[in-house]
Amino acid sequence: VSTQSTGSSGINAEYGKQWYQRRVRGMCDVDVRPSLWSNVILAGGTTLMSGFSERLTTECAAKTTSSMKVKVVTGGNTSDRIFSAWVGASILASLGNFQELWISKQEYEEEGKLVVDRKCP
Numbered sequence: 001v002s003t004q005s006t007g008s009s010g011i012n013a014e015y016g017k018q019w020y021q022r023r024v025r026g027m028c029d030v031d032v033r034p035s036l037w038s039n040v041i042l043a044g045g046t047t048l049m050s051g052f053s054e055r056l057t058t059e060c061a062a063k064t065t066s067s068m069k070v071k072v073v074t075g076g077n078t079s080d081r082i083f084s085a086w087v088g089a090s091i092l093a094s095l096g097n098f099q100e101l102w103i104s105k106q107e108y109e110e111e112g113k114l115v116v117d118r119k120c121p
Contacts, residue, residue, distance in 0.1 A: 037064060040072045043084035047074065 025036050042053055053072045061070045076084065092098050107115050
């Protein structure tokens with residue numbers, strides 16, 4: 001466990017995106033992991049930073065076994081990637097099932113952050 005403080009995002013500065021990806025994939029069934037490592041899709045404006053996909057590929061490959069194929073895909077043109085996270089979030093937010101997870105201001109004021117645990121277990 002790290003003793004470093006977290007930033008405003010709540011993510012520990014000691015760990016990068018690769019660490020979180022590896023941790024999440026580690027929680028998945030062993031049979032699914034190779035498919036996850038070979039289908040990393042970059043989306044969002046920050047993925048447009050120079051050398052981002054190459055660095056992510058290199059660092060992820062260093063954290064896996066040599067038999068695992070790491071493939072990072074940067075699909076679409078620049079404008080698609082800039083807005084892809086917003087488009088995906090708007091689609092998710094419009095789904096009927098997702099709307100029951102919404103937290104109103106009133107709910108948050110009444111229950112505080114515990115409402116998140118209750119609605120999004």
